[in-house]
Amino acid sequence: xxxxxxxxxxxxxxxxxxxxGNVTEPTLIDVNxxxxxxxxxxxxxxxxxxxxxxxxxxETEEPIGMWVYANRxxxxxxxxxxxxxxxxxYDIMAEIRRICHEQMHLMTNYQRIQYQTFNEYADMQMNxxxxxxxxxxxxxxxxxxxx
Numbered sequence: 001x002x003x004x005x006x007x008x009x010x011x012x013x014x015x016x017x018x019x020x021g022n023v024t025e026p027t028l029i030d031v032n033x034x035x036x037x038x039x040x041x042x043x044x045x046x047x048x049x050x051x052x053x054x055x056x057x058x059e060t061e062e063p064i065g066m067w068v069y070a071n072r073x074x075x076x077x078x079x080x081x082x083x084x085x086x087x088x089x090y091d092i093m094a095e096i097r098r099i100c101h102e103q104m105h106l107m108t109n110y111q112r113i114q115y116q117t118f119n120e121y122a123d124m125q126m127n128x129x130x131x132x133x134x135x136x137x138x139x140x141x142x143x144x145x146x147x
Contacts, residue, residue, distance in 0.1 A: 004109035006059075006074040006137055007032045007052045013107060014050070014078075017099045023091040026050045026080070044083035044128065048092060051079040055134065064141060071140045074110075078133040086120075089129040093118050096133050110137040 011030045018025045026048035055075035062071045078096055082088045100115040107113055113135060120131040 005032070006076050007054050009107065009109060009137065010076045010078070010113070010135060011052050013103060013113070014052075014096065014099060017103055018095065019098075022098070023088065023095050024048070026082070026092060028052060044081060048080070048082040048084065048088065050092065050096075051081075053077050053079065061144075063144070068144060069141050070144050072138075072142060074137040076135045076137065078135065079130065080133065081128065081130045083128055086129045089120065089131055093131060093133055096135075100135060107137070110139055112138040112140075114138060 007030045011028050015025075015028055024047075027050070029049060029051050031051050031053040053076070055077045057075070059072065059074045061073075064070055080089055080092050080096075082092065097115045097118075100113050104112055104114070114137075115133070116136055117134040118131055120129070122130075
């Protein structure tokens with residue numbers, strides 16, 4: 001069985017569950033998928049963008065007891081960029097948070113998705129708002145692979 005890719009799993013979840021009635025769906029880009037060449041280019045005049053990328057370290061594993069089971073956590077970051085307004089930045093963050101809370105236990109390859117943090121930052125350009133949402137994919141007390 002192929003190992004699931006955390007950023008691709010998050011992109012699929014957001015794309016499937018986005019409610020455009022809350023806020024217009026941004027362009028979702030899995031930075032790690034290798035598609036579209038080596039450099040990401042985007043035009044904020046056409047749409048807001050959310051770049052989904054694995055955080056470093058991507059995966060942590062904590063063995064339990066006799067090292068038969070482990071807790072495995074994977075971190076993913078959603079980088080939000082918008083030219084519309086600061087309010088739009090917060091609305092996109094809130095929609096990502098809503099999806100994580102509503103779908104917390106409904107992912108196929110992970111027991112839980114957890115919304116962790118949001119950090120707003122200046123993009124050093126006038127009228128561009130940006131922020132980072134940190135998510136964690138959690139598998140607790142899973143059997144460690146031995147074959």
